[in-house]
Amino acid sequence: xxxxxxxxxxxxxxxxxxxxxxxxxxxxxxxxxxxxxxxxxxxxxxxxxxxxxxxxxxxxxxxxxxxxxxxxxxxxxx
Amino acid sequence: xxxxxxxxxxxxxxxxxxxxxxxxxxxxxxxxxxxxxxxxxxxxxxxxxxxxxxxxxxxxxxxxxxxxxxxxxxxxxxxxxxxxxxxxxxxxxxxxxxxxxxxxxxxxxxxxxxxxxxxxxxxxxxxxxxxxxxxxxxxxxxxxxxxxxxxxxxxxxxxxxxxxxxxxxxxxxx
Numbered sequence: 001x002x003x004x005x006x007x008x009x010x011x012x013x014x015x016x017x018x019x020x021x022x023x024x025x026x027x028x029x030x031x032x033x034x035x036x037x038x039x040x041x042x043x044x045x046x047x048x049x050x051x052x053x054x055x056x057x058x059x060x061x062x063x064x065x066x067x068x069x070x071x072x073x074x075x076x077x078x
Numbered sequence: 079x080x081x082x083x084x085x086x087x088x089x090x091x092x093x094x095x096x097x098x099x100x101x102x103x104x105x106x107x108x109x110x111x112x113x114x115x116x117x118x119x120x121x122x123x124x125x126x127x128x129x130x131x132x133x134x135x136x137x138x139x140x141x142x143x144x145x146x147x148x149x150x151x152x153x154x155x156x157x158x159x160x161x162x163x164x165x166x167x168x169x170x171x172x173x174x175x176x177x178x179x180x181x182x183x184x185x186x187x188x189x190x191x192x193x194x195x196x197x198x199x200x201x202x203x204x205x206x207x208x209x210x211x212x213x214x215x216x217x218x219x220x221x222x223x224x225x226x227x228x229x230x231x232x233x234x235x236x237x238x239x240x241x242x243x244x245x246x247x248x249x250x251x252x
Contacts, residue, residue: 005095005229012085012238013101022095030095033134034227037125037157044152 051075080242081110089234096225099238104218106240109180114173114235117228119165123197123205126176128158129223130213139211146203161195161207163226172198173234183219188212
């Protein structure tokens with residue numbers, strides 16, 4: 001049987017240290033938070049990549065003298 | 079200014095899901111937290127996250143990132159992003175190093191914090207972050223949780239210092 005994850009608690013006023021097993025609810029909450037954080041990180045990376053792609057496209061079109069889309073033009077407005 | 083070690087904690091052989099620094103004395107001016115972490119994620123690195131008073135969401139951060147290949151900036155909200163932790167595929171026996179400064183932690187206003195965080199990895203890709211954060215809560219900070227969602231491995235450590243204003247901690251600054 002796998003051991004349950006634990007949290008290390010330090011009482012900074014008394015110095016007392018305790019190791020407490022996570023409850024099932026805490027484990028589930030932690031797993032959900034990790035999944036959400038990972039999904040959010042991936043979304044942020046995708047958003048950054050999409051923005052860079054728009055900028056690259058806008059730059060290429062400017063150099064070639066082609067019209068930009070509204071989305072591409074937005075990337076040039078500070 | 080005087081810096082006093084409040085607590086230093088090191089993770090034992092079984093690892094730990096998180097570290098909770100609880101019942102932080104309210105007698106200092108600022109807090110300074112130094113963290114050394116390696117976790118069990120099957121990747122080179124993971125986000126380092128901290129929470130105040132058990133609150134996981136009232137955070138907003140801006141960061142500068144150097145990945146080893148490029149520089150970037152970004153915004154992260156809704157979690158206490160504090161930098162980077164070494165994951166378990168980074169060079170063996172390496173740990174991340176993060177220093178977090180939390181001024182006026184007993185204030186009745188929103189709190190700010192800043193973090194200087196580096197991964198350690200014998201590879202081109204090794205990240206470093208400078209983070210400016212805000213915790214939108216008026217409660218005094220009484221506890222800090224270090225929890226990235228991955229297991230903290232043996233020898234991870236956290237040292238919490240209290241910083242007192244004044245040149246020797248007893249001088250009144252006005």
